[in-house]
Amino acid sequence: MDESHAGHEHAGHVREASDRAWLLATWPFIRGELPPPPARVIELGCGPAGGHVPALIRAGYDATGVDPEAPEGHAYRRVGFEQYRPDGPADAVVASVSLHHVEDPGAALDHVVEVLRPGGVLVVMEWISEDFDEATARWCFERQLRGQAEPDAWLGGLYAGWAESGLGWDAFFRAWLDEHGLHPAALIRRELEARFAVTHLSTGPYYFTDLPGTDATAEQAAIDAGQVRAGCLRYAGRVR
Numbered sequence: 266m267d268e269s270h271a272g273h274e275h276a277g278h279v280r281e282a283s284d285r286a287w288l289l290a291t292w293p294f295i296r297g298e299l300p301p302p303p304a305r306v307i308e309l310g311c312g313p314a315g316g317h318v319p320a321l322i323r324a325g326y327d328a329t330g331v332d333p334e335a336p337e338g339h340a341y342r343r344v345g346f347e348q349y350r351p352d353g354p355a356d357a358v359v360a361s362v363s364l365h366h367v368e369d370p371g372a373a374l375d376h377v378v379e380v381l382r383p384g385g386v387l388v389v390m391e392w393i394s395e396d397f398d399e400a401t402a403r404w405c406f407e408r409q410l411r412g413q414a415e416p417d418a419w420l421g422g423l424y425a426g427w428a429e430s431g432l433g434w435d436a437f438f439r440a441w442l443d444e445h446g447l448h449p450a451a452l453i454r455r456e457l458e459a460r461f462a463v464t465h466l467s468t469g470p471y472y473f474t475d476l477p478g479t480d481a482t483a484e485q486a487a488i489d490a491g492q493v494r495a496g497c498l499r500y501a502g503r504v505r
Contacts, residue, residue, distance in 0.1 A: 284314040290473070292320055300356050302324055305326070306356065307328075307355045307358050309360040313336060315336045316330050316332075322340060330342070331344060332363075333345055346373060347376050354380065355380050356385055360390070362391060364389065365391060365448045366447065368446075370456045374460050375460070378460055385504050386501060386503055387504075389500040391500070392450065394442060394450065397494070399434035400494075402424075405472050408479050409477050410475065411475050457500060463500065463502045466499070469495055469499060471495070471496025471497035
């Protein structure tokens with residue numbers, strides 16, 4: 266095996282481990298907010314790893330993942346969510362850390378309403394980027410970070426960018442968010458509240474998947490101790 270192939274293989278394994286950690290940690294909440302199988306579930310922004318679709322199918326759901334970078338297979342559609350037209354109404358939509366990336370969260374959520382049956386469920390996991398303050402950032406940066414060359418690693422690059430910038434954390438991070446066009450959780454919540462009646466709202470750990478030596482339990486302990494602010498918004502609601 267040549268070095269370049271070995272490097273790609275290692276990066277792939279790292280990415281799979283990171284994805285698996287997130288999916289395992291978030292699946293109990295998502296499963297608990299869904300109607301029972303064989304309900305029809307669409308995952309908005311399933312990503313190249315397929316998101317929660319495999320777990321949904323194993324649990325007996327009729328699941329479809331929608332993403333321009335979705336994997337190949339009958340359970341996936343390689344298209345932007347706003348352009349997706351299912352052949353019938355869905356019982357639930359799952360959006361796992363995808364809404365802060367879409368161009369217009371309001372337009373995406375309007376389409377969620379369109380594809381859901383009356384009384385259908387939306388389950389959301391989102392990054393509370395506006396609560397990523399300096400204390401939380403330093404707590405992350407003091408731990409082992411995934412290498413910047415690894416797929417989807419971001420905390421290491423963020424730390425390097427901050428160190429090079431010479432700026433205070435708040436000024437640097439605001440500029441970073443603007444550069445990447447990422448939406449704050451507060452904006453997403455406003456758009457959710459305009460369209461859905463909340464059935465669950467809580468917060469929890471978010472950064473552990475980019476911290477190889479730290480799991481969700483350890484991050485939750487730091488949240489409980491007041492060392493860091495919670496980075497994940499957990500939300501469920503029904504169409505108004």
